[in-house]
Amino acid sequence: MKTVFRTTASDERSASAARLSPDFDLTDAQKHLVDRIVGFCETHTHDQQAVLVLEGDAGTGKSLVLNTAFSRIQEQARSRDGIYPLQETNNILLVNHPEMIKLYRNIAVNIPNLRKKDYERPTSFINNLHKSSGHADIVFIDEAHLLLTRSDPYNHFRQSNQLEEILRLARVVVMVFDPRQTLKFKGYWDKAHLRALLQDIPTETIRLTDQFRVQAHPDVMRWIRAFCDGQLLTLPAKQEYDFQIYDDAARMYEDIRECDHRCGLSRILATYDFPYTLNGNDHFVQTGDFRLRWDRNQPSHPLPWAERPDSIxxxxxxxxxxxxxxxxAGIILGPSVSYDRTTDRITLDPALYEDSAAFTGRGNLVDTDTAKRHVMANALFVILTRARKGLFLYAHDEALRARLHVLWNNRA
Structure with missing residues (x-):
């Protein structure tokens, strides 16, 4: 995998928003891809149906390319010149993630051809169009792997599959899809499931491979992938990317605070292995001498969690x-992530995973135990691939902590 190191925002503290803005500088390859997406929409705008799928690992720039192309689409749609093929089209970008919606809408304020209303949650979009008997011309979907694959009345979705409903309501769909980021049974996706749903629709797939987030040599991403698959490799070689193993979570937190003071956007994360209930009370992650509250649910806060100063x-x-x-990112690997000395492998124990909601709504899943571990591995992969400059790890499990310590001492 080619690794591209690029920083265009002078203020590192605004990098989270900057990386999704259509004003962000693109590589030549990304510019070509944006042109290709816009061209796809122009070509198929009068067809009955067409789908374009963007695939790629975390950090390959999928969302940036998607939002930049969407901005171009909306520029045409709102033009009054009468010369654009997508003029007066009805388009929207959907994402089933409340924190991402905040980020997109905050960005839209500063882009002339975008509006906050251009970004919506899938359930709201589906329900509103069903109620009005409406239809959309072009629908962009970020994080399509988070779409529900079964009914969820609690969240006001009563059909069987959100993507299936969107396909009924849109002429052209452009979607970001990464099955390695599926986190719940009620939104359980794999490539076979997607292929089955799209088999009768003209579909084009583009895979992104350049790594823009993790500014490291390829051995870092290779180590992370192997770890999430249960395999322990030799630690990545020393390099500018700061990869560290800790025996003390409290010390790791101190170092993360120093990183945040120096360059911002540095946070402690944990696997979902510590009790958390949405009851208005604080809940805590505790391991060794470390004790810090879980993130507070603040849906009305204008900033996403990662950008709030208090989230440090x-x-x-x-x-x-x-x-x-x-x-x-300082990652606390909780009790569900442990080590088997006999096989020298990482093990994931669903019984110790506190995100019980992730395993509700099994639908037609046959091997639920394997599916649970798949969801847990995906969640682990997501938090291990957040950091651009450095990844710090601490393991709650004593055996895993000792094994990582050996790898650290033997590091080249």
């Missing part, structure tokens, strides 16, 4: 950071 005093979960860039 909280522990983020996979749900508050998915889709976001951090500069440094």
């Amino acid at each position: 005093d909280e522990v983020g979960s996979v749900y508050t950071v998915q889709g976001f860039d951090l500069n440094y």
